[in-house]
Amino acid sequence: MQYAPDPHPDESPLVPAAGLRGRSAAHVAERLRDMILAGELPPGERLSERMLTEGMGVTRTPLREAFKILEAEGLLVIAPNRGAQVVKLSPADVDMAMELLAGLESVAAELACARGTAEQFAQVAALHARMVACQRAGDLVGYFRINQNIHQNIVDCAHNPALSRVYRAESARVRLYRFAGNRVSARWSRAVMEHEQILLALQQRQGPLLRELLRVHHLNGWRVTRLVLENEVQPDL
Amino acid sequence: MQYAPDPHPDESPLVPAAGLRGRSAAHVAERLRDMILAGELPPGERLSERMLTEGMGVTRTPLREAFKILEAEGLLVIAPNRGAQVVKLSPADVDMAMELLAGLESVAAELACARGTAEQFAQVAALHARMVACQRAGDLVGYFRINQNIHQNIVDCAHNPALSRVYRAESARVRLYRFAGNRVSARWSRAVMEHEQILLALQQRQGPLLRELLRVHHLNGWRVTRLVLENEVQPDL
DNA sequence: ACTCGTCTAATTGCATGCAATAATGCGATG
DNA sequence: CATCGCATTATTGCATGCAATTAGACGAGT
Helix, strand or coil: CCCCCCCCCCCCCCCCCCCCCCCHHHHHHHHHHHHHHCCCCCCCCEECHHHHHHHHCCCHHHHHHHHHHHHHCCCEEEECCCEEEECCCCHHHHHHHHHHHHHHHHHHHHHHHHHCCHHHHHHHHHHHHHHHHHHHHCCHHHHHHHHHHHHHHHHHCCCCHHHHHHHHHHHHHHHHHHHHHCCCHHHHHHHHHHHHHHHHHHHCCCHHHHHHHHHHHHHHHHHHHHHHHCCCCCCCC | CCCCCCCCCCCCCCCCCCCCCCCHHHHHHHHHHHHHHCCCCCCCCEECHHHHHHHHCCCHHHHHHHHHHHHHCCCEEEECCCEEEECCCCHHHHHHHHHHHHHHHHHHHHHHHHHCCHHHHHHHHHHHHHHHHHHHHCCHHHHHHHHHHHHHHHHHCCCCHHHHHHHHHHHHHCHHHHHHHCCCHHHHHHHHHHHHHHHHHHHCCCHHHHHHHHHHHHHHHHHHHHHHHCCCCCCCC
């Protein structure tokens, strides 16, 4: 795995000095988080301080602070004297995380129907349209990204920042693992149908129905994903 | 606010050298977390690096790493060039957090009824007995601690580590604010009655009922707490 | 007296150095 | 040939130093 070291560290530092004092660790954490969520730093990858500092143009102190942040977020594990690794979740871990996400969404569902604004619902509908376009175009990556976005937006409709924050963090932890499950065409088309119903229930503010639809949607999606992760079903996409 | 500086730094360092290399930041974070949750570092308190390093016998590097951890947990805020402060939640923040906690408990309720073991239920029952004893003895602090413990234990009955972890973290964030609401005797006795019903529903594995009981219990408790926080009701304990 | 500006001291952010630990290479031995 | 032991190297954990920024004291001007 490459760390993309900066080819011109003296000419264009990735963390320039101008007015960014005091945000170095947060900046590095964000960069690493993006790399982990993009799969550039795969689960189990060991993060060498030297390589990363050279690659990102910062010194060890802010990098190590970023490690602590990401460890608290559950994206890294730090073993004493042996550095940081990207967390590697077992199927059981993902199972538990998915159960939690489904629970959070079910809580959000009723709140969203009670408090979501028409503008927010329109935003979800617009995302849905874009997602369908991605499906038609066979753009799996774009589809998955927008799909995640839709679910986060539904949660955000609950107008509860704490709920949104927790959902975002827990969702991030398992993003890579969920992606695997979408690589099955039969599931893909069915998921879109489920999303149609979800969107309708949201727009009609049918809380209990939305809740049940999301529950089943999660159950279905995770069942397929689990089969793929356990190599019992081969992805056909 | 005092930082309890170590009176004998050379004779008994609070973070001794023996085999604890690599856990300094975690150790400091735990200590600070305890101090915050105990109210020794009240909301809004500014955390001076110099005072804390002198008080805890560590240097600034692990202390600053601990700050980052606690910031990620939502217990501190770090303003660039101006250091760390204990978070000060607005009533609206606490409101949102309580809604999230209620949601997490309602999710846990059904899972706990489905999966909790008889031993776990007995543990909850034992805690309940101790809590009642505290109420009889007028031990508000002990009551509150065991009360928190009971709720965490019910969530733990769901056998979902991710759910337990999130519940623990979010619960910690608002612990100090919830405590205020228990200082009203009328609420106190009613809360114990609600707990009796909750325990029964759990033991009888009546998921939907437990869910509803917890929802109402939260609603009632938080209503009183909010009144106290907003100074509309005077604590009588 | 109050406000504003300046200077100084204190504090924070980050870089770097040193010591402890773990990883690695290599020869000796079974 | 594989394995163990040891020395070397690399890496991590923490302490400390320096520069940037802020907070506070002090005095001039209104």
